[in-house]
Amino acid sequence: MRFSLRSGIAATAVVTASILGLTACGGGSPAPQGTGAATSGEVNLIAYSGVWQDQYTKAVIEPFKAKYPDIKINFVSKRSSAEMLSALQGQKSNPNTDVAIMDQSVSESGNNQGLFDKVDATAIPNLANVPDKFKNKDGYGPVVMVDAVGLVYDTATFPKAPESWNALWDKQYAGKVNVVAPPSLLGITLTAITSKMQGEDYTKSIDAATARLKELSPNVQTFAPNPDEYQNVITGQTVLGLGQNARGQYYSDQTNKKIGVAFPKEGTAYQINTVNVVKNAPNAAAAKTFANYALSAEAQTAFAKALFYAPSVTNVNLPAEVKSRVVPTDGSLNIIPLDVSFLASVRDKWTDTWKRQIINK
Amino acid sequence: MSITQTEPRQADRPGHEPGALEKAKVARDRRTYIALLVPAILGLFVSFVLPLAYMIRMSFNQGAPDGVIVETFTLDTYIQPLTDPFYWRVTLDTFQMGVIVGILCVLVSYPVALFLARTTSKYKGLLIAIAIAPLLTSAVVRTYGWMVILGTNGLVNSSLKGMGIIDTPLKLTNNMTGVTIGLVEIFMPYAILAMISGFGRLSYQLEEAAGSLGANKFKVFTKVTLPLSLPGILTAFLMVFVLSISTFITPRLLGGGSVQVLATEIYDQTTGLLNWPFAAALSVILLVLFGAVIAVYQRITKKIGG
Amino acid sequence: MNSTKLSIVDLTKRYAPGLEPAVDRLNMSVEEGHLVALLGPSGCGKTTTLRMVAGLMDPTSGSIVVDGKDITHTPVNKRGMGMVFQSYALFPHMDVAQNVAFGLQMRKVPAKEQAKRVAAALDMVQLGHLAKRKVRELSGGQQQRIALARALVVEPTLLLLDEPLSNLDAKLRETMRTEIRSIQQRTGATTLFVTHDQDEALDMADRIAVMNGGLIEQFGPPTEVYERPNTHFVANFIGQANFLTANVVSENGPATDGERYYKVDIEGLGTFGAVGHPGLTGTHELVIRPQRLQASLHAPLGANSITGTIERVSYTGDTLGFSVRAGERLLHAQLMTSSADMPRQGDTAHLSWEAADAYIIPKTPQGPAS
Secondary structure, eight states: OOEEEEEHHHHHHHHHHHHHTTOOOOSSSSOOOOOOOSSSSSEEEEEOOOOOHHIIIIIHHHHHHHHHHHHHEEEEEESSSSHHHHHHHTTTSSSOOEEEEEEEOOOHHHHHHOOOOOOOTTGGGGGGOOOOOOOOSSOOOOOEEEEEEEEETTTTOOOOOOOOGGGGGGGGGGTTTOOOOTTSSHHHHHHHHHHHHHHHOOOOOOHHHHHHHHHHHHGGESSSSSSSSHHHTTTTTEEEEEEEEHHHHHHHHHSSSSSSEEEETTTBBBEEEEEEEEEEEHHHHHHHHHHHHSSSSSHHHHHHHOOOOOOOSSSOOOOOOHTTTSSSSSOSSOBBBHHHHHHTTTTTHHHHHIIIITTTO | OOOOGGGGGGGTTTOOOOOHHHHHHHHHHHHHHHHHHHHHHHHHHIIIIHHHHEEEEEESSEEGGGGEEEOOOSSSSHHHHOOHHHHHHHHHHHHHHHHHHHHHHHHHHHHHHHHHHHHHOOTTTHOOOOOOGGGSOOHOOOOOOOHHHSSSHHHHHHHHHHHSSOSOOOOOSSSHHHHHHHHHHHHHHHHHHHHHHHHOOOOHHHHHHHTTTTTHHHHHHIIIHHHHHHHHHHHHHHHHHHHHHOOOOHHHHHHHOOOOOOHHHHIIIIIIIHHHHHHHHHHHHHHHHHHHHHHHHHHHHHHOOO | OOOOEEEEEEEEEOOOOTOOOSSSEEEEEEETTTTEEEEEEESSSSHHHHHHHHTSSOOSEEEEEEETEEOOTTTTSSSSSSOOOTOOOTTTTSHHHHHHHHHHHHHTTOOHHHHHHHHHHHHHTGGGGGGGOBBGOHHHHHHHHHHHHHHTTOSSSSSESSSSTTTHHHHHHHHHHHHHHHHHHHHHHOOOEEOHHHHHHHHHOOOOEETTTTTEEEEHHHHHHEEEEESHHHHHSSOOEEEEEEEEEEEEEEOOOGGGEEEEEEEEEEEEEESSSTTTTTTEEEEGGGGGOOOSSSSSOOOHHHEEEEEEEOOOOSSSEEEEETTEEEEEEEOOSSSOOOOOTEEEEEOOOOOSEEEEESOOSOOOOO
């Protein structure tokens, strides 16, 4: 028995391409440019789609292009980190992606699968500004932005922000609650938090959490909100649901405070994105230039202003009106530490539990 | 001696190899045919056979968390869903959804198709084009349309509320009701097309003949129109059934996570959990289900067509 | 015995207001047991008339009376007629026996009697052995007979045939002609038969209604329609005809059937004998069938003779046709072939006729009918 990743697909693709007489793509002539800051070439970036893509393009990519006019950036967008991981696995033997910005739990898995390269401060000088808690202990891609899970609510229904996760269970809002079920990271986080709230160690068992979440089920309008968890509240399909602070803040502005985001008093969990350089990346040098820029105070500030992600570097001073709306990373917010690797390992199992016991009562 | 008798003798003339020329010509023709077929066969091989073979092979691998695939040969990926009542229920729900959507879709499409097939209007072409025009918009867009219409504050609920028929909004979306409504509407053009093309044996004259033999309008319909449109109805049903059980967009978008069918399950396994072997095994199961249904369909059509 | 089965009174069909009527104030009565052919070119209104009688189409005005009862507004399924369609319209999802039994089923005839009558109907068309066959396994001629059996088994008040032979090949058509006629005579079914084939009409019908432009131009027995055409159109449509414009000079005494002999003047050719209705004067068209002309290469054979030059000869084995030019006129003659001398192009020929064979069309000509 041997371990292998999706090399088979790539092989198939190559065979297919040559049969069709097409040029195999991604081949090119990458010629590793060695270390040192490259100022030309191209970078294939894989990251989130939707509003994230729009805002990141505006706040980070456009200024980067202005600064490095000879570096071209191709943005490949995916709806989830899992989809990014899947894409990277498919290209493992012959990558055509250089940089990936994805959830920490997923990039961890990527690190373990040998999909990413280690980085250091020689190639990425701005790494020096990343505090240790946001660096990868094995030297892989560092944290590039921080967000946290919260409750997204309709401000008309909640003149005062909900204070507890228990608001989700409140019969008043029966049929007006949205939850994003696992495999989504939001659902995984809710499961872990519920487990904690039930006085359980989620690494051992989630039976109590499951029982509690079963009681939530009748309240839930949708377990897979579409187009997303924010629009559901904005359109009034639901009044309360799971969401992330950053996008919640952004949509709050977009809708003239129709929605709000709150961090419940029981504590919450971070949603952290890392920036990763793909192993054997076709444009490794330019990739590092981009990763370095992503960690710059300039980019971090701009993105915090654009989409309210908290910076992961120390040399940033956000304006007060922005600072008050990004997730605090200074310890002032009650954060429940979650074992990200553990959660990644039980994602299948918990997803199954939701499907069999919680969604289908 | 008649002309027909002399004809074959020509081949026996001295200096003429018997049949050699013909043989060469046949061989050349065959080569031409094969050469002409090669692109199609190759295309089919690359676009259909190869992925299918790859998928089947994948289904015997073993999935590990976060997309790691253990290359092996195991039946676990099949044993697991086939011995798990959960997947039996998902399969059953899938089948049931296909049947219900198929029946409803046929019911609402039949009158339209019958009208379009029988009309002698000079706008017939235009009318057919209008009936199938929704195909020009993607199923995703139309599904979003239904989300707006069926939502808590959607058109249906606010109208019913406005008319004082209901107090609390009906739950028309994020459940099987919504998925069914959406699928029925989305597949109507397919059903209409399938029916129109399946109404070949139906003719105005047959209905007139039945009328002249004493059948009233109802009898004409039950004894002539309906039996003769049965092949079209069956084809439409099969088509909608197959499309319904294989689509994941509408069940996912309008199902709100509560509608668990094989297609959404495969989608979740592929994109959410990255368990490709398991997803491949589920796909093969779905494929077998298709095969079974199509086999039954062919039996039935043979019966009613013959 | 001969009572009126069907009367059509002022029947009119206009497909759309403002359009020329497809059928224009048509009047006709059909006697019990008769086979009446509605004969005419396509678009003459014959099929429209048949469909209105069948109840498949509503007339714009006028009425249809069967057995003294006005059925103009009776729905098709209550008229009790049997119809054979051009395409036969056999039900493809039923076997032969089920097809034939359909009408009986609709009439709720008891099963036992149904079986008996279906068997009898199939025997009548000599296809009893095909009862369990699928429709598509039948030949065109067999389908045709089954369609006839299906229409007749219900003992229809009227049998309606819409170009029933047009989908058959020429040989089969002749056989079926005889067969339909004999079945019709045996059953005594009053029959309305739409056709555009004059031979069919002449061969089968008791009466022929020659239709043109939504009107009946002539209604009568085959011999009358052929021998004594009322109009140029009828003469031209049925059989071949030579038309000569003639002025009536004088009446020359009685002929048979109340007709009169006339002396007529054909401009530039002289005076000739002809026959026609009493009391004709002025200019008329004379019709002479090519077969009624006699020809001689040597000397005129009688008084009514025209001399000219042969322009064209056509030999078909049985008959010999030739065209003779006399001044501006071209006359066609058709003779049975014989071993005697063959006329050749350019020969001088004398064409002559019996006065009784030159018929004066009673209506004044209104230019060539189209």
